[in-house]
Amino acid sequence: MVSLLRSLMVLRIHATHRWQNASKYTRRRWTFCGVTGFLTIFLFLYSLSNYGQQHIQRLKEIGSSYRQADYKPPVVDSTNGDEPPSWEKLRKWELDLPQHDLDLPYPEGRTGRYIYFRNQIQYLGWNNQLNEVLMNTFLAYKSKRTYVFQDYHWKVDYYPWPESQVKDWPLRTPANALISGPSVGGPWDPEDPAPRSVSDDWWDTVCPEKERRIINTREVKPAIMWENGEVIFNHWVKLLGEATDRCIEIQAADREEDGFPQVFDLFLWGSDRILPLWESFRDSPVSRLLGTSPIVEAAVAKNEYLFVPRGPRPSVPAARNPFDRMFAVHLRRGDYKDACLGFANWNSTFYSWNLLPFLPDRFINPPGYTWGTNTPENVEFFLKHCLPSDASIVEQVNNARSEYAAAGKPGEHRYLDVLFLLTNDKTSWVDGLKAMFKKHGWHTIVTTSDLELDPWEKDVGMAVDMEIARRAAVFLGNGWSSFTSNINHRRLVDGKEPISIRFY
Ligand SMILES: Nc1nc2c(ncn2[C@@H]2O[C@H](COP(=O)(O)OP(=O)(O)O)[C@@H](O)[C@H]2O)c(=O)[nH]1
Ligand SMILES: *[C@@H]1O[C@H](CO)[C@@H](O)[C@H](O)[C@H]1NC(C)=O
Numbered sequence: 171m172v173s174l175l176r177s178l179m180v181l182r183i184h185a186t187h188r189w190q191n192a193s194k195y196t197r198r199r200w201t202f203c204g205v206t207g208f209l210t211i212f213l214f215l216y217s218l219s220n221y222g223q224q225h226i227q228r229l230k231e232i233g234s235s236y237r238q239a240d241y242k243p244p245v246v247d248s249t250n251g252d253e254p255p256s257w258e259k260l261r262k263w264e265l266d267l268p269q270h271d272l273d274l275p276y277p278e279g280r281t282g283r284y285i286y287f288r289n290q291i292q293y294l295g296w297n298n299q300l301n302e303v304l305m306n307t308f309l310a311y312k313s314k315r316t317y318v319f320q321d322y323h324w325k326v327d328y329y330p331w332p333e334s335q336v337k338d339w340p341l342r343t344p345a346n347a348l349i350s351g352p353s354v355g356g357p358w359d360p361e362d363p364a365p366r367s368v369s370d371d372w373w374d375t376v377c378p379e380k381e382r383r384i385i386n387t388r389e390v391k392p393a394i395m396w397e398n399g400e401v402i403f404n405h406w407v408k409l410l411g412e413a414t415d416r417c418i419e420i421q422a423a424d425r426e427e428d429g430f431p432q433v434f435d436l437f438l439w440g441s442d443r444i445l446p447l448w449e450s451f452r453d454s455p456v457s458r459l460l461g462t463s464p465i466v467e468a469a470v471a472k473n474e475y476l477f478v479p480r481g482p483r484p485s486v487p488a489a490r491n492p493f494d495r496m497f498a499v500h501l502r503r504g505d506y507k508d509a510c511l512g513f514a515n516w517n518s519t520f521y522s523w524n525l526l527p528f529l530p531d532r533f534i535n536p537p538g539y540t541w542g543t544n545t546p547e548n549v550e551f552f553l554k555h556c557l558p559s560d561a562s563i564v565e566q567v568n569n570a571r572s573e574y575a576a577a578g579k580p581g582e583h584r585y586l587d588v589l590f591l592l593t594n595d596k597t598s599w600v601d602g603l604k605a606m607f608k609k610h611g612w613h614t615i616v617t618t619s620d621l622e623l624d625p626w627e628k629d630v631g632m633a634v635d636m637e638i639a640r641r642a643a644v645f646l647g648n649g650w651s652s653f654t655s656n657i658n659h660r661r662l663v664d665g666k667e668p669i670s671i672r673f674y
């Protein structure tokens with residue numbers, strides 16, 4: 171019950187967050203419709219009047235005199251080409267995937283079995299979607315159905331460009347720009363007969379509306395709402411696997427009924443109920459074959475020279491590969507200034523894979539919490555781990571570096587002298603931190619804003635930072651963050667040691 175109430179509270183925080191975001195967009199749309207409608211009616215009536223007719227005639231004359239004069243169009247490239255990309259070529263590539271072919275034999279083509287999660291989370295952080303994309307793919311795989319992938323739809327606050335530069339709403343990025351692998355249409359293992367994922371555009375062709383069986387989450391979730399992840403997963407596998415319908419679409423229950431109507435929802439990701447799924451998920455082809463997208467790979471390669479060590483020659487043999495000498499630190503700031511207070515006041519645990527009990531820095535929720543609020547000492551304790559001070563960050567990095575070095579085999583030199591500070595902070599705060607690290611003997615320090623990214627790379631900038639942190643020898647992250655958690659997922663699938671995965 172306590173955990174239920176606690177979860178309800180977490181829901182409220184997240185729901186409010188989401189709702190503010192959604193209503194901002196909705197409000198803009200209604201304002202636009204209202205103003206446009208009013209103007210149209212007004213101009214129509216006006217154009218019928220005598221006065222209006224004269225005015226229109228005058229406008230026509232002005233127009234023709236403009237054409238005659240030496241008229242120059244306004245300068246449009248004032249953004250120096252830094253504009254959101256349209257992803258035209260990648261979209262065409264996705265449309266043309268070879269599995270988008272009705273004539274392919276079973277289990278693909280017109281006789282194949284499909285599952286479309288229309289209830290998948292959108293308009294939230296990329297990583298809140300990513301963990302669900304992967305788990306839904308795993309569910310589709312186990313149910314012997316084709317997974318249908320979708321664009322990522324941005325939460326407006328996280329979009330890398332100001333709203334004034336946006337030409338095309340809603341804000342979205344193709345899935346294949348962000349990741350590669352079976353979740354976005356890539357091949358499975360060579361001997362694996364599983365059907366390749368298709369895009370939601372192709373879903374409309376291969377599963378026309380009249381052939382779809384709709385399952386609303388309200389028909390399924392209540393019975394298993396607070397079960398552990400494995401029970402939830404197996405319940406859905408049975409349902410989707412045994413159903414004879416070729417095309418199944420999962421639809422979301424109303425928000426009043428279920429604040430997060432996903433198959434694997436935020437309540438699950440934000441609790442240790444997710445952990446029983448860890449081993450099977452880690453070893454699944456969905457995790458093993460998850461890849462970095464070509465655009466992200468290219469952005470990392472292009473910027474790798476920044477990480478080539480610049481300090482004095484090490485006194486011990488040190489790796490040639492800069493990533494093997496790198497300590498990456500996720501500095502989750504910006505909206506976390508509020509979010510961390512929320513975590514404290516709702517007694518939130520770490521997020522998802524950050525809760526794995528074999529990782530060295532566990533967060534034990536302190537006693538003393540009461541409904542929706544926490545003691546001042548406890549709030550301070552949460553903030554210490556969620557929004558650490560500069561001095562504390564430097565100290566923890568230096569300690570973790572020593573502990574990592576000490577964990578090496580006899581004769582093994584674990585020499586780390588490259589620091590990558592990845593952050594969503596948009597102020598100059600990180601420059602001060604950089605100076606502190608310099609004083610502590612770090613010679614090569616690179617931050618998110620030092621990376622040079624073209625508009626395509628900028629659109630997937632979070633995935634670029636994640637890829638660098640994935641490859642780093644040691645990674646220190648924020649335990650409440652799904653961004654940190656998904657980096658850790660890949661690090662563990664890569665076989666990186668627990669001592670290289672740290673939290674504040
Ligand atoms: N480039 C970059 N973006 C970040 C970083 N931290 C947060 N963000 C942005 O903020 C969003 C946070 O949402 P999400 O990915 O769901 O992670 P969470 O909110 O930390 O659980 C990310 O998707 C990015 O857009 C960072 O270190 N680097
Ligand atoms: C706070 O969270 C922890 C971890 O989930 C839990 O064990 C504890 O019971 C919670 N405290 C209260 C008072 O709900």
Ligand SMILES: [Mg+2]
Nearest residue numbers: 294295298652
């Ligand atoms: Mg998030």
